[in-house]
Structures are given as C-alpha cells and as structure tokens.
Amino acid sequence: MFVRGLFYCLLSSFGLMPTLGYGHHSFAAEFIREVVTIEGVVTEVWFRNPHIRYYVEVQTQSGNTEIWDTRGGSATNYQRRGSWTRDSIKVGDRVVMTGNRGRDGRKLLDIRTVLLGDGTVLPPGAMLDYRHTD
Amino acid sequence: MLKKFYPLIACVGVPFGFVYAQESKEAGFSGNWMLELAVPPADVAGLLTLQHLGSEWVGHVEGGPVVVNVGGDQIELIIDSRDIAGFIFERRLLGRLTGNVMSGTLSIIGQPDSGESGSFWTARRASENEEIIGEPRFADLSGTWIPAAGMDFRKYSMDLTPEAKIWHQDYLLHLDQPNVRCVSPGIVAMIAWSAYPSEWLINEGRITIIYEVGSEVRRVYLDGREPPEYFPHSPMGFSTGYWEGGTFVIETTLLSRNVRDFLGEPVSENAKFVERYQLNEDGTILTAVMTLHDPENYLRPPIRRRQWHRDADAVLFPYECDPDSFFRQLYDEGKMQEYIDRADRRL
Numbered sequence A: 001m002f003v004r005g006l007f008y009c010l011l012s013s014f015g016l017m018p019t020l021g022y023g024h025h026s027f028a029a030e031f032i033r034e035v036v037t038i039e040g041v042v043t044e045v046w047f048r049n050p051h052i053r054y055y056v057e058v059q060t061q062s063g064n065t066e067i068w069d070t071r072g073g074s075a076t077n078y079q080r081r082g083s084w085t086r087d088s089i090k091v092g093d094r095v096v097m098t099g100n101r102g103r104d105g106r107k108l109l110d111i112r113t114v115l116l117g118d119g120t121v122l123p124p125g126a127m128l129d130y131r132h133t134d
Numbered sequence B: 001m002l003k004k005f006y007p008l009i010a011c012v013g014v015p016f017g018f019v020y021a022q023e024s025k026e027a028g029f030s031g032n033w034m035l036e037l038a039v040p041p042a043d044v045a046g047l048l049t050l051q052h053l054g055s056e057w058v059g060h061v062e063g064g065p066v067v068v069n070v071g072g073d074q075i076e077l078i079i080d081s082r083d084i085a086g087f088i089f090e091r092r093l094l095g096r097l098t099g100n101v102m103s104g105t106l107s108i109i110g111q112p113d114s115g116e117s118g119s120f121w122t123a124r125r126a127s128e129n130e131e132i133i134g135e136p137r138f139a140d141l142s143g144t145w146i147p148a149a150g151m152d153f154r155k156y157s158m159d160l161t162p163e164a165k166i167w168h169q170d171y172l173l174h175l176d177q178p179n180v181r182c183v184s185p186g187i188v189a190m191i192a193w194s195a196y197p198s199e200w201l202i203n204e205g206r207i208t209i210i211y212e213v214g215s216e217v218r219r220v221y222l223d224g225r226e227p228p229e230y231f232p233h234s235p236m237g238f239s240t241g242y243w244e245g246g247t248f249v250i251e252t253t254l255l256s257r258n259v260r261d262f263l264g265e266p267v268s269e270n271a272k273f274v275e276r277y278q279l280n281e282d283g284t285i286l287t288a289v290m291t292l293h294d295p296e297n298y299l300r301p302p303i304r305r306r307q308w309h310r311d312a313d314a315v316l317f318p319y320e321c322d323p324d325s326f327f328r329q330l331y332d333e334g335k336m337q338e339y340i341d342r343a344d345r346r347l
Helices: A002-016 A075-081 B002-027 B162-168 B324-332 B336-341
Strands: A031-046 A053-059 A065-071 A094-102 A108-116 B031-037 B044-053 B056-061 B064-071 B074-082 B088-098 B101-109 B119-125 B143-147 B198-203 B206-211 B217-221 B238-244 B247-253 B272-279 B285-293 B303-310
Touching (some): A053 A094, B044 B064, B074 B101
Antiparallel strands (some): A031 A094, B031 B044, B044 B056, B074 B088, B101 B119, B247 B272
16 A cells, blocks of 8 residues: 555656657657556557557446557567566556557657555656657 | 829839839748747757749658748748657748748747647758758767767658558557567658667678667668669668768668558658768767658658767667567457558567
C-alpha cells in the first residue's frame, strides 16, 4: 500500500514529464497529450514488434469492466536492455499504468510507467532507453 | 537658390534613402544559409533558403516551407517541426543579420515532447550541397553504427506538388502508414529512425548494410553497374555508391511507392534518394545528409540529417514484426471495412 501511495504521489510529476521516447510511427495519430492512470488486471500479453501490448481489464466506478489496449515501444528495444522482458508482466498480474490516453475517448494507453503488484516500477530507468525515437 | 528646395529634398530624399538602405539591408538575407539551433543534448542543423520574390519573402528549411518576416536587418522565421511522437510544434526564430551571419533567439510554440525550450540560433552562408561537418576524406565505413541524438529538424510540412497534395489530403496515418501493419516504409523513411543500429559490411565492389529495424538488408554496388533488366521496384530500391572526395555518396532508384515520414507524404517510383556520408577525424562518428529528389511529389527536395556512433561491441537483434495489433484494433473498433475500402491509399 505504501508503495502504491508513493507511486501515486509521484504520478503528478510523471504527468508533467515530457514523453521520452516513442515508436517509429506517429503516436500523435492515435494518442493525445493527456496523461491518465489506470489500474486493473492483465488479460493478454503481446511482447512483439512493432510494439508491445498488454490488454488490461479495468473495474470502473460504476462497477462495470472495460478492456484497455495499452501499448509500449518495440519489443526489440526492450529486449536489448534486458530488464523489461516478455516475462516482466504476465497474464493475471495487477498493474497500475500511466500513459497518454487514446484519441476520441478510445480505451488506448501509450504506456509511460507500470507499477507491478510487488512494487516493481517499469521501466527501471529512463523511458528513453526502452522506447525508441523515430 | 538651391537652399529653398532643401526641405523638399529632405522630404523626398531622406525617406527614399531610408527605404533604399532598408531594401539594401533586406537584400542581404537572400540566398542559402546553414541554420544551426543550440538545442541540447545535440544541436539541430538544416538548410535555410530565403528568396525575395516581388514584395514577398519565401523561405524553406530542409525543403519545407517556413514563415518569413524581414524588416531592415531583422528577421523572424517560424518553422514547423514534429517531435519524436509525431506531435507538431513550431520554432520561432528572431534575429539580426550582421555581415554574413544571422543570429538570434529561439522560442517554442507548442509542447515538444523532447522538452525543448528557448535557446539561440545562428546561420551562415551555405551552398545547397555543402557538407556541414568535417573535411572530406576517404574513410573505412565498416562496422556497427548506433544512432546519435539530434541533427535532424524533423521539418513537418514539405512543398508538395498540387497532385501530391490532392493524394495526401485524405491520408489517415493510423490506417494507411505501411509500418503500422509491418510493411516496410522504405529506405527514405526508415533511415531517419534514430533508435536502431546498422551493420556495414565492406566487400569487393559492394557494401552490404544490414538494418536492425525490419531486419532489412541493402546492397550498395560500387562498380557503377546498372540494375539488372526487370529488377523490380522495392522499399529498399537499387543502390549504387561512389566516393566524391572523402564523401561516400549512395544513390538509390527503383523505389516502390512509399512514404517520406510520419506525415505520410508520398514517394514516387521515379524518385532518387541521395545520401552523402562523412566520417569524423577519429572515425567514430558518421554523419549523413539525405535528400529526396522526387519532382512528381515535391517542389523542393526534402532533406534530413543524421549521425551515428561506431560501436564495435554492438550486436544487431532480430526484428520480427507481427501486424496482429494493427488488425486486432481494427476488429475491436469496427474499422475493418474502412480499412478494406481504403485499398487505394496503400500506395
């Protein structure tokens, strides 16, 4: 709980940080600058190029569930660094993610940070090292 | 006798002289300039061209149009760029011409994701073909090259021909860009991506370049050969290379129809892509100026610049691409039919 509190405490500063790296196509085509936080359970893991993807089931305040399609950079760049691999986030994991919201209210998230249940925060370093620039 | 006309002379002559002096100063802006912005962590550089056509100033940076306002020895430039995510912002340059140098302050309109903020700029006289770093010399280009930050303006808009504008006006990035579905965007777009290394293998009469992204392979023939008959158009085209002084030049033709950059402007099958490479003194930094000659689509050739560091320990990783995420999203959002209906947009 403490870790999560600390994480949420840091979110405001994360939200103000410039995005440090992106995929090699225009993320502006699908995402907006607004940074949001979601919390849920991972239902599907896709650790491949052109970008990694996790489906996350989120419980809404009204008690409904919605599926978020969350995206990262290319799997190749993550693999090169070794500390965020295909095994880092598994189906069934509870995660708190921050990222850029999808356009037009779509349940898309361009991932900036991930908090795992054991307190691990991904990426462990600068996102620039994990997400590639154009 | 003349004295009584002094007021008239002053009335007409002084403003005329002032206007003449102003125009004389303003004429000094015309021509080609090498524009450099001090933008940490790495400077940005590009070719600025200024023309005085009638009463209008026309400006281009790296082949794309910019806003120009000139008054006396002062100038304002507004240059649209995109950040690494594809979001658009503008750089506003205010400065002054002193001799053959322009310099001034840089401010940002918008929010580039790089965090770039105010800074300074300079511009000095340049020719269109000037290489901006280092003296030319013969060099060994073999090895693995890691992209470096900076250099490229990421100029957003280009001077499209009327036909290209019509084709491009309905382009939808998230549906039409080839690489979102794991189709090669071609060498023109791909070579400017700054995240992936490449490996250069030097053989007799040939340089083979392996790019990590897309696991693309490219052969650059050094013996001046023509492409074989029936050689098809392709994303990597057909490349020949030669040394011009110490500059290694690659010319690529037989490109398939593709895209120039994030904006999705077209590259025609008749385009010629010219890359000019130079190595620094100690052989550790490779710099390229890359120009797309495609008069079917561009009134001025778009230019990009990149640098790479040599890294003997770097290993290229495999790069498999799976378009599942693209098609899955189409399915989830009910856009599959729209995608099918846009077949003509897929070049």
